[in-house]
């Protein structure tokens with residue numbers, strides 16, 4: 225059974241300027257343990273699709289299941305963690321305090337919280353930084369802390385909306401490598417939104433290419449790159465460039481449709 229399955233999914237926003245067809249006839253199945261990137265120009269519905277999975281938006285047509293449940297039930301079952309574009313850490317709380325916040329709301333014991341905080345900080349290589357405040361960390365470290373917060377529930381699915389978009393390329397490369405290691409260590413299913421072709425190709429087992437007005441899928445690419453070993457240099461290989469080329473073609477085709 226796919227972990228996430230969309231069938232003929234549609235979402236139309238009613239706005240004062242008329243209806244906006246943010247998602248049109250989206251069909252997609254994501255299997256357990258996959259790393260799936262969503263790529264496409266601004267406004268093609270990437271964030272909207274992730275928000276539907278997280279039950280933050282309600283589709284206007286079709287069906288969507290998460291772990292075999294409705295998105296609402298999956299949210300109640302804590303099936304996923306969500307990482308937003310900006311780290312979104314509370315400045316008056318320490319890093320550990322930020323990670324604990326959702327656990328506090330759920331009524332976890334102090335011992336359980338401490339144990340989980342330590343575990344997720346180690347997972348993102350921030351062991352020992354729990355007592356620091358967000359402003360004492362670099363942008364890349366803050367984003368790692370926000371990933372740690374999303375991991376605190378140990379949910380099977382991790383949804384990430386352009387988590388590294390605001391970071392410089394060197395930091396982004398490093399975090400891409402670390403994210404792949406984390407994915408391998410944890411076996412989670414990851415849904416990842418990006419604008420970057422190299423980032424999508426480097427990280428993913430499956431790349432979903434989308435186009436705007438109406439937001440729809442133009443191509444789904446199953447990566448042929450090895451799953452286990454992906455050094456950054458793989459980006460110079462002919463195989464990598466061939467996949468990147470196909471993504472670019474998909475983006476171009478979507479653009480032509482728009483005109």
Ligand SMILES: Nc1ncnc2c1ncn2[C@@H]1O[C@H](COP(=O)(O)OP(=O)(O)OP(=O)(O)O)[C@@H](O)[C@H]1O
Nearest residue numbers: 237239244246265266267268269270271272273439
């Ligand atoms: N709450 C809303 N009300 C009305 N329109 C919305 C709403 N949320 C999104 N939209 C519209 O739906 C379309 C898809 O938006 P979405 O944010 O999903 O795109 P995106 O691909 O994630 O873009 P970006 O890369 O800029 O984040 C856009 O045209 C957007 O303006």
